[in-house]
Amino acid sequence: MTTTTTPAPAQAKKRRPLGEWWNNLSRVQQWGVLIPLVVLVYLLPVLNPPILTTEPGYDFPIAMFEVARYALIAIGLNVVVGQAGLLDLGYVGFFAVGAYVAALFTSPESSLSKLPFLAVLPIAMAVTMIFGVVLGTPTLRLRGDYLAIVTLGFGEIVRLLADNVDPLRGNRGFQQVGHPPGTKADGTPLFTNTDGIPWYWLCVTIIILILFLVGNLERSRVGRAWVAIRDDEDAAEIMGVPTFKFKIWAFVGGAAIGGLSGALYAGQLGFVNNQKFDVVTSMLFLAAVILGGSGNKVGVILGAVVVAYIPLRFLVIAEYKYLIFGVALIVLMIFRPQGLLGARQRLLTYGRQAYQRLLGKGEQISSDNALQTESTPGSKS
């Protein structure tokens, strides 16, 4: 699903030829391009292309699963941050809840009844949604940065609870977390923590489903309400949008996707402990969204690829990995402040038809920095 990862123009004002070309294609033509591309994405870990590969440092199929997992997280966080404009610094908390739900219901080291892994996925989503409501109800009345610090606090509380509450086993963790059913020809399980390919395929399939879901949501009443809230909450409220309700919706929707990716993470790894749910991880999730282009779901996938893939690709220069990463974040943000693929303001519902009728082409390419209306005081001078 990386069709529109066009070589983005350096200047924000420039037209995007590839993007325009894409938007002017008919639905059928778009599918004609998309389907081979999706097939290619599916085949990536099998092809193991020489330049892209992370080997000999890191198993390539597992690396690809990592990337796909980050992409799923970025799509989920994008609903909260990009669509509804709620700054969430504690997204890792939802991810952790999903991972722990999967572990608690499948690991032999937990005292709960064991359930099949595939049944646990919806449970993980449901439980995380409950957490979303519990966190959202009191906090979503807060604005902007206050919301950010409260969510950051929530993420930390989840991590600390995993540490302190004895049945959650802290650093000892849960071994032998379950995996989906299915065996290979020789009778060994299909899904193991040594083979990334089935997990990658599962994850990409889920991403495609979620993309359809989120795409439709985006064009629905809910999605329009989110955009309204993002751009001006007071105006939205005055125009009759029940902002609080839709903010909760965004929060819960994002949480569910976070929980789902957490459960997949737990399943692939086969082991969950409290080590990877810290603030830094949360920041990396957010970095994927902002870097890719907050509000643009294809953009955030690209951002996730950058954030997850680069450290694995350059394992060899481990010592400078994070220095390079930090510099890359600063430089990218200076040169592409709207993200690699910024979101554009455009008509949502029936947008395609409207543009066709009015302009005779797929979409009006507005300026790339549409999201910049929400800018710092400094930008005005």
Added chain:
Amino acid sequence: MLAAVGALSLGACAARNDSGSGNNASSQSQAAAPQAAADAADPAGDGKAQCAPTSIAYAGTINGANAALGQNILYGVQLAVDQHNKANPGCQVKLEKFDTEGTPDKAPGIVTQIVNTPSIIGVVGLPFSGESKAAGNIFNSAGLVTVTPSATNPSLSQNGWKTFFRGLGNDNTQGPAAAKFITGELKASKVCVIQDDSEYGTGLAAATIQALGDKATCQDKVKTKQTEFSAVVNKVKSENPDVVFYSGYYQEAAPFAQQLGDAGVKAKFVGPDGVKDDEFVKSAGDAAANAYFTCPCVPADQFTKFSEAYKASSGKDPGTYSPEGYDLTTILLKGIDAGKKDRAGLLDWVKNYDGQGLTKHFKWDDKGELAKTTIWTYKVENGKIVRNTEIK
């Protein structure tokens, strides 16, 4: 699981280079250090080994916050391989290095890569228990033998992995030994056990508290990376114990011991192998003089040949677990010299191994635990860690 903070140590075990004779005068109770056994396995062998080019791997942390422990081990491994290759022109073994960053989520991808590299027939690692839990089954299903020089979590050997071998005693042997030392030699009747939140700290604390019984009169928990302990210090102070046992790593132990000392707590401070490090002695300042350590590691005072070679090749003094890494690598190399050229052969070799190393006698039971382990105690004298006694 010697995890998290890792023993950094430019020369942990400062006592390693002194001959030991000077210290005996000042402390009668100090036991003699073990001599390097005359029959300790030497990676050089007889110099006539013939083999096809083959590889062994080190998998563990190399760079990152907990890196020093991994580097201690890696330099020990590298030294053994270098000595072997220099002495045996007919048998060149390549050492492949893999950096897991010590975290459970990175390990499976890297370990999968290792088992998918056919030339690798033996692995030294993984150093930490968390990553071992996440990736141990991958080695097991590939039949690739792993020897760990520092993962001390007892449950690791309970997974039924046929390829897991531990080159030192686990936490269940150190905990009771520490309790014995605290109540016996230190004659304590009131002990405060403070643990961090690492797997190593909590596991060891549980074993120690159980062995101490009702002498463990107070307990509290701290977090890794915590630096401020006033509330715990106040609590310990009001309990007025004879001994404070800190189950964790030196990075937290140093400020904790110092803040205890400042508050006027006179209790002796006892820490396990995670605390036994020169960094602790330097960083705890005045409070270190009051400290004792327990460790499943053997005093290396007499391993002068090893220490000198290590320093010559890495530029540092050997640290905690450097000799263990060296010993375990030697076992793998001897297997290759003996004509084992595939994974099954080398696994079989380690399983049936029975021989003396620098640090101890290596012979494993069917779970991969050493048949016989030793725990030593250490103390601080004149700003250096010196050996005290062996707990028997």
Added chain:
Amino acid sequence: MSITHDLSSLVLTQGGEWIKFDVDSFVQQFWNNTIEGLSYGSIYALVALGYTLVYGVLKLINFAHSEVFVYGCYATWFVFYGLGFRPGATPSLGVGELVLYLGLALIAAMAVSGGTAVVLERVAYRPLRKRGAPKLVFLITAIGASFVLQQILFIWRGGNPEQSIRLLRNEEQFQIFGGSVTNITIITVVASILLMVGADMFVNRTKFGRGIRAVAQDPDTATLMGVNKERVITLTFLIGGLLAGAAALFYMMKIPQGAAYQGGFILGIKAFTAAVLGGIGNLRGALLGGLVLGVVENYGQSLFGGEWRDVVAFVLLVLILMVRPTGILGESLGKARV
């Protein structure tokens, strides 16, 4: 399905031990914890001022501020080291020497932290402002800058904390209601309060301070009225950095093991929490938030056990924001009295 049964057994039987209420220890240690909490709280407050000033002027969460603090810790350590002190036993110094050395360290730490903050503003944030980047982008840049500043220390000095050097033992001087007051506590609290009163006067009484308030209130109008906005922003970062440098010295006196490349992380989050607690953008709120946070987390620690300390801090934050959505005193850098 016996999930409900399982869940109750998970919570009740297995989980019976994981939280406790140690009221005895809480009562016994009440004054000790209060005094220690105030001394920590004043360090939080000094760092929190940096967050609050920058937020007040730019509406920006400067996540790299904790690294500014850490650079001050390293500066302190290097001054001690450069003066010939080494890790190990604490030297006994005369009062004159002590004041001189600590003064030198204070100047160095403030200079280094202030410099780091200004460089950070110039290199990372100013180009973004020039391009009118969205607000979230500043956050990501702050994260990137945080990585870079940390990694520079890591590559240069390694992953270990610097071995502790201290010039002064932390010794009890007198008691209040049985709670012991140490020399370092006295120095920290007195000096922090002086610095904060100074910062408050600077912002509220001087011409530069008026500029800061003007920009905080309305940057465009302030510019029209002849305020040099860029200079005000630089000045704001500088003051925040100077205060963080001072905090670094007090922190290093209390915890000589503090010079670690990731050492600012927890303190930074706590200080930020303190700033929000008091009302971000409000100078006096930062002071109040810092002290409240320091004291309450010590109470929580002695009541529930050491592992609950940070949970108590964050729960306090959530509770206060639910009751007062803009913190205890509310945000008001721009609206302060003229």
